[in-house]
Amino acid sequence: MNAGGQSKDIDSTRKRRKTKTKNKRKRSKSSDDGCHFDDDASEPSRKKSKKEKKRRKGERRKLKLPDDVVFKKSKKKKRERRESDNREDSHGNDNPNKLEEKESFFSFEYQHILAPMVGASELAFRLLCRKYGATLSYTPMMSASQFVNEARAFIKNGQSNLDIGKLNICEFQTIPQDRPLVAHFSANNPEDFATAAKLVESCCDAVDLNLGCPQRTAYLGHFGSYMLGDSDRQLVLDIVRAASKAVSIPIFVKIRLLDTIEETINLCRQLRDAGASLIAIHARYRASWERIGPGARDGPALLDQVSLVKQVMPNFPIISNGNVITYSDVVENKKMTGANGIMSAEGILNNPALYLPRLGDGDKDGDREVSVPTLSSLHNSDGPNKKQQKVIRKLQKKLREIEAIEKKVKDSGDESINSDQRSKLQAKSKIQTQLNGLNDSSSQSSRSKSPKSVLKSQTSVKLSELFKTANNKVLLAREYLSLVRLYPVKIRSVVFHTRRMCKDLLEKYQLLEECVASTTIDEVDAVLSKCEQYVKHPDRFQYDQHKAAREKEALAHRHREEGKRKAYEARMMRKAKREGLADLEHYLRIGAEVPTVEIVKKLKAAHKEERLATWKKDHSQHCMPYHLDDGGCKRDRTCAFLHVEAKDGNKFVEDDEVAG
Numbered sequence: 001m002n003a004g005g006q007s008k009d010i011d012s013t014r015k016r017r018k019t020k021t022k023n024k025r026k027r028s029k030s031s032d033d034g035c036h037f038d039d040d041a042s043e044p045s046r047k048k049s050k051k052e053k054k055r056r057k058g059e060r061r062k063l064k065l066p067d068d069v070v071f072k073k074s075k076k077k078k079r080e081r082r083e084s085d086n087r088e089d090s091h092g093n094d095n096p097n098k099l100e101e102k103e104s105f106f107s108f109e110y111q112h113i114l115a116p117m118v119g120a121s122e123l124a125f126r127l128l129c130r131k132y133g134a135t136l137s138y139t140p141m142m143s144a145s146q147f148v149n150e151a152r153a154f155i156k157n158g159q160s161n162l163d164i165g166k167l168n169i170c171e172f173q174t175i176p177q178d179r180p181l182v183a184h185f186s187a188n189n190p191e192d193f194a195t196a197a198k199l200v201e202s203c204c205d206a207v208d209l210n211l212g213c214p215q216r217t218a219y220l221g222h223f224g225s226y227m228l229g230d231s232d233r234q235l236v237l238d239i240v241r242a243a244s245k246a247v248s249i250p251i252f253v254k255i256r257l258l259d260t261i262e263e264t265i266n267l268c269r270q271l272r273d274a275g276a277s278l279i280a281i282h283a284r285y286r287a288s289w290e291r292i293g294p295g296a297r298d299g300p301a302l303l304d305q306v307s308l309v310k311q312v313m314p315n316f317p318i319i320s321n322g323n324v325i326t327y328s329d330v331v332e333n334k335k336m337t338g339a340n341g342i343m344s345a346e347g348i349l350n351n352p353a354l355y356l357p358r359l360g361d362g363d364k365d366g367d368r369e370v371s372v373p374t375l376s377s378l379h380n381s382d383g384p385n386k387k388q389q390k391v392i393r394k395l396q397k398k399l400r401e402i403e404a405i406e407k408k409v410k411d412s413g414d415e416s417i418n419s420d421q422r423s424k425l426q427a428k429s430k431i432q433t434q435l436n437g438l439n440d441s442s443s444q445s446s447r448s449k450s451p452k453s454v455l456k457s458q459t460s461v462k463l464s465e466l467f468k469t470a471n472n473k474v475l476l477a478r479e480y481l482s483l484v485r486l487y488p489v490k491i492r493s494v495v496f497h498t499r500r501m502c503k504d505l506l507e508k509y510q511l512l513e514e515c516v517a518s519t520t521i522d523e524v525d526a527v528l529s530k531c532e533q534y535v536k537h538p539d540r541f542q543y544d545q546h547k548a549a550r551e552k553e554a555l556a557h558r559h560r561e562e563g564k565r566k567a568y569e570a571r572m573m574r575k576a577k578r579e580g581l582a583d584l585e586h587y588l589r590i591g592a593e594v595p596t597v598e599i600v601k602k603l604k605a606a607h608k609e610e611r612l613a614t615w616k617k618d619h620s621q622h623c624m625p626y627h628l629d630d631g632g633c634k635r636d637r638t639c640a641f642l643h644v645e646a647k648d649g650n651k652f653v654e655d656d657e658v659a660g
Contacts, residue, residue, distance in 0.1 A: 108180035133355030190242035244275025353470035366464030591620030
């Protein structure tokens, strides 16, 4: 071969090598940009430049995310992730290895949500909020174990699972128009939660686990946000997993933020993998006994952390809860967090029509027709009426007492019972016959009614009419009272809602004290009538200086009483600190044991000295009058001691405050 030929071969070889190197670099660059090439997975990746490393390190520090979330991925894994995210939205999932979800996730709308509130999100208030824009509602928090025990007693005596929503078990009531609905439970036992979910499956659209309640009763009962620690993580996942397997409807979870964003993200992923279909995040930190620190109870919610969770889990439904007072807050929070829906508690208590603007503008779209269901009485729709329910409950209670006596005879012999207990045993067959008769009559009444009487047709109203009522708080409160007459609730809840809806008017016309003192719906209605008259005829109202002074003193007294509990807790924690105890809550646990139903019954029959000695020894942090006095505790929420229902196994019911 001549020299010229050699030169050409060398040039050709160099050219091929250069082209090969150039294509190689091009493939690496394209792979980083998200383009797909069939590169060998084992091919060593090109080293990142110092500038690129520095940029990514800065992003990691800024977002405070775990390394494995964004940056510690091979090119092959990055390509898989991009391909998954670029698929059709109806087949998206933030984890390619998990089952794919539909874009809408559920068959019902869940963007505008009424939060679960103890003693506040009852049936009447849910229906009011639904009419004025809420698309999904949660029940108040219910104890799963208590619900299961009470429901079993009803079912054992002839009731069907389909009647669960009408029997007022743990104050759980619902009707066909109350949908979509989420049944909200506290639980610390997988079997209880799964069983409760199975019981309500036919009358709700999802079941929710409370992991957000910050109250001290949750600490004592070991549920809510006090289960978010590492020591309970496996238990929590087992609870979610058990319910997910037990029912066909979705399992939701409501949580609070953990100490770091990394921990919160990890928790959400674990809940998702255990079977949760949706997670609602109350964007404040989980509670400790002393409830100190940013976001523990007060202050703005940390919505930026919800946003980070949503960024990491873009194709899993996340609900944001916190910082919502007006509808503009709803819009801004959804835009800021990227959440799939917004949940409101405090904002919607003040204004049940919080979500109404989503239907349109009251002025521009006032003539638009909006469908509103025509409601029927809960007790006329199906099942036993209120009076029958009361009789049935009394008879069932007697049967439970007889069963306890029979057990006692079996264990200790016939001589262990007294004459009164023997007479109860003899009356068993009579009580059972009476109970069966009531159940039969109620079931016949149920079958005799046509389906149309249960769910009446919807009616249409103009949007302008809804805005007219929504803008008049007295009219809105009156509509709530009309719903309460159909679907009864404790008068405490009626007063609470009326006070929240009409607070400005009640304070302006010095009627707040009168409203709080009301003991019937008619008395609350009378207070609203006074408000209405003063609004129409302002000259009729005369400011009462003496009444104002009394109200001011009563408020100051309440603050002093509420401060006593905090002062006691602070003293106990300082004492533990002085003594060098690692557990600063040591003394707060002494006397914190919740009395059982049996203990309360026994102490009520005991002498005063024995009663006081036992209480001081075992239950000193709990209010003795609340449990033992016929009238209960007169101080109510201002009492420095704990007000917790007596337990039977692991039963806890909270009636006094909004929770979660």
